[in-house]
Amino acid sequence: MTKAEYLAELKKRLGALGAEERAELLADYDAHFEHGRANGRTEAEVAQRLGPPQLVAREILYQLSVDEARANPDLRRIAQAVFAGVGLGLVNVLVLLVPFAGGLLLLAGLFALAAFLLASPVLLLIQDGWTAEWLLKLPLMAGLVGAGLILWVALVKGSALFVKWMLAILQSNVESAKEKWK
């Protein structure tokens, strides 16, 4: 791989980075090739020792996703960081992905249940039609809707906790290399 090819590949894969930061990093790798040349190494040799640009890009993007998740913790950013970490083999899949996926499924299921409860008057209306039978179920419906509301509110709080919890696990994974030496 030539220097131009290497830098082009790296640039292509660092699209998610800010323009300034990307330019700075690319300048680092550009300079690295030049230093290599000054020390009598061929471009192919330097490229080979640097490691595949795909790997280097993944490493950089992983760091970026973690920085972002830390600055603005929300589910999307955390998920990005988790998957970036798993892709690099940095994050322990079992430790992180299992509670993450399991928690997401559980939350989704409970939200669906809450939505079902909240929608119960409409669902019963579809089942019974506009009849006395439906009207007789009004107390039941009030109960179901009430339960749905409570569950919904609890879930909204619960998912905030879940996000915090995942972030804590993610950070401890991300930092574990550092933590090990602290």
Added chain:
Amino acid sequence: MNVQFKKGVLELCVLSLIARQDRYGYELVEEISKSIEIAEGTIYPLLRRLTKEGLCTAYLAESMEGPPRKYYRLTAAGHEVHQRLLREWEQFVRGVQHVVKGE
């Protein structure tokens, strides 16, 4: 070798080298590669993180041969972290020696 383990060691190596004197990226890579096998390209993300975390600062200096060099200098916070990592590393090595040699 375990990826996380190697990352921690690489950080310790970089901090140790710039603790002794300011170094530029290529030089760091050359120095470390003499002793251990690393994917050299991962040093720049690491240097960037160390700079972001305030453990070192970077400055450019012209050179007679090759392009300008981006030197890294350890900050006071960097020295602190380096000392701590070093202590932990030594403790770790002693622990492993103890187990392996059965002393």
